[in-house]
Amino acid sequence: xxxxxxxxxxxxxxxxxxxxxxxxxxxxxxxxxxxxxxxxxxxxxxxxxxxxxxxxxxxxxxxxxxxxxxxxxxxxxxxxxxxxxxxxxxxxxxxxxxxxxx
Amino acid sequence: xxxxxxxxxxxxxxxxxxxxxxxxxxxxxxxxxxxxxxxxxxxxxxxxxxxxxxxxxxxxxxxxxxxxxxxxxxxxxxxxxxxxxxxxxxxxxxxxxxxxxx
Numbered sequence: 001x002x003x004x005x006x007x008x009x010x011x012x013x014x015x016x017x018x019x020x021x022x023x024x025x026x027x028x029x030x031x032x033x034x035x036x037x038x039x040x041x042x043x044x045x046x047x048x049x050x051x052x053x054x055x056x057x058x059x060x061x062x063x064x065x066x067x068x069x070x071x072x073x074x075x076x077x078x079x080x081x082x083x084x085x086x087x088x089x090x091x092x093x094x095x096x097x098x099x100x101x102x
Numbered sequence: 103x104x105x106x107x108x109x110x111x112x113x114x115x116x117x118x119x120x121x122x123x124x125x126x127x128x129x130x131x132x133x134x135x136x137x138x139x140x141x142x143x144x145x146x147x148x149x150x151x152x153x154x155x156x157x158x159x160x161x162x163x164x165x166x167x168x169x170x171x172x173x174x175x176x177x178x179x180x181x182x183x184x185x186x187x188x189x190x191x192x193x194x195x196x197x198x199x200x201x202x203x204x
Contacts, residue, residue: 001120001123001138001139001140002194002198003194003195004120004187005194006198007191007193008116011190012116013114013116014114014115017106021103036103038107077200080193083193084189084190084193086189087186087188088106090105091109091183091186092104092107092109092110094182095108095109095112098179
């Protein structure tokens with residue numbers, strides 16, 4: 001149980017797993033993440049991204065463009081979560097079939 | 103992403119995954135769950151168990167003993183989450199090694 005608890009301390013909350021899910025498809029800008037993670041607000045997304053950066057799961061790159069552009073991507077360590085996200089997504093799609101029959 | 107979102111709508115919150123993790127080891131009484139899921143309070147546990155029952159993931163059995171005893175167990179459908187919990191636990195133990203080096 002400790003292992004599940006350790007993981008959930010990092011992943012807890014509704015949004016982190018969805019942000020990681022979105023980034024597992026590739027680099028994203030802030031506004032792309034806001035569109036991809038349905039229902040999240042800008043303030044919450046900033047906080048969750050900061051947590052994920054602190055836990056070395058997400059890397060933030062600032063490009064010196066006008067205006068400045070900021071990109072987020074999974075670190076190598078962040079990519080180790082792909083299997084977890086994959087099994088959650090797998091369960092989610094079977095759950096959808098069971099509930100909605102499609 | 104919809105699949106991840108569907109799963110997280112059911113599993114969201116810090117406790118549900120840990121409750122399912124605990125029940126994946128077998129039937130538990132309420133007080134056993136309180137001890138197993140470190141940090142959860144009785145009120146929160148009741149609410150989360152009710153959600154899990156509503157989603158047909160947990161079954162509640164009341165035994166006509168004196169005093170009454172109540173047991174919780176994963177439904178057949180609840181057991182389909184074992185793989186998700188397993189991959190979360192796997193990641194959690196590797197995370198622990200990475201952070202604490204043990």
